[in-house]
Amino acid sequence: xxxxxxxxxxxxxxxxxxxxxxxxxxxxxxxxxxxxxxxxxxxxxxxxxxxxxxxxxxxxxxxxxxxxxxxxxxxxxxxxxxxxxxxxxxxxxxxxxxxxxxxxxxxxxxxxxxxxxxxxxxxxxxxxxxxxxxxxxxxxxxxxxxxxxxxxxxxxxxxxxxxxx
Numbered sequence: 001x002x003x004x005x006x007x008x009x010x011x012x013x014x015x016x017x018x019x020x021x022x023x024x025x026x027x028x029x030x031x032x033x034x035x036x037x038x039x040x041x042x043x044x045x046x047x048x049x050x051x052x053x054x055x056x057x058x059x060x061x062x063x064x065x066x067x068x069x070x071x072x073x074x075x076x077x078x079x080x081x082x083x084x085x086x087x088x089x090x091x092x093x094x095x096x097x098x099x100x101x102x103x104x105x106x107x108x109x110x111x112x113x114x115x116x117x118x119x120x121x122x123x124x125x126x127x128x129x130x131x132x133x134x135x136x137x138x139x140x141x142x143x144x145x146x147x148x149x150x151x152x153x154x155x156x157x158x159x160x161x162x163x164x165x
Contacts, residue, residue, distance in 0.1 A: 021052055026080065030054035033073055033082040035133070037063035037090055041156045048086075048161075056080055062095030063088055064121045065133035074142045083147055087133050088161060089126060090154040096123045126153065127164060134165045 032055040034044050044050075044057045058072045065073075065087060076082035098106075100122045108115035123129045134151040137143060151165030 024053050028054065028056045028076065028080050028082050031081055031083040032056070033058070033076045033080075033085045034088060035059075035063055035065055035069050035073070035085070036088040036154070037061065037093060037095070039090060039093065039156070042088075042090060042154060044088075047154065047159060056082055060121075062093055062121055062123055062129075063090065063133075064095075064123075064129065065136045066121065070136065070140055073137060074140065077143055077147055085137055085143075085147060085149045086152055087130060087137065087149070088152045088154050089123070089130060090156050092156055093123065093126070095121065096126055098122055130164055 030050055032048070032050065034048070034055055035058045036042055036044050038059045038061055042059075044059075045052065045055065048055070056072065056076045058069045060066060060069065073082070073085060076085075098120075100120055103120045103122065104115045104118060107118065130151045130153065134149055137147075137149045150163060152161040152163050154161050
């Protein structure tokens with residue numbers, strides 16, 4: 001067996017020594033779900049003043065409301081006490097700075113194969129994409145109309161979120 005994860009396993013063992021989250025029921029105690037980007041500059045709980053157990057977090061490249069994100073939101077609303085949903089993409093996102101063809105070329109070249117079939121959900125216009133994503137949530141037939149949905153942009157240089165929708 002390789003040792004590629006040894007440092008992380010050791011860190012996990014240290015984490016487990018003071019682990020105090022045992023017994024959580026898995027619901028969103030603050031009633032919040034967040035769809036945001038996988039970018040490592042984003043700390044979804046801390047940026048909103050939340051703690052573990054408060055929110056359901058769905059992350060993907062660009063923070064887009066994909067079919068998988070909608071699945072998570074529907075389940076969050078109906079089984080995990082979510083009643084507020086925040087869609088939060090961010091500034092200086094690689095999904096805005098690259099085009100679909102550029103990413104397909106980059107990945108295809110790296111793998112020496114055809115990657116033209118892979119969709120990456122790049123973003124041409126961040127505000128239009130956010131508007132589209134918030135509308136997808138608000139109009140989804142399995143998300144009740146009384147669920148509050150907001151669209152925000154997180155600034156990776158200031159740590160602030162700006163409400164757009």
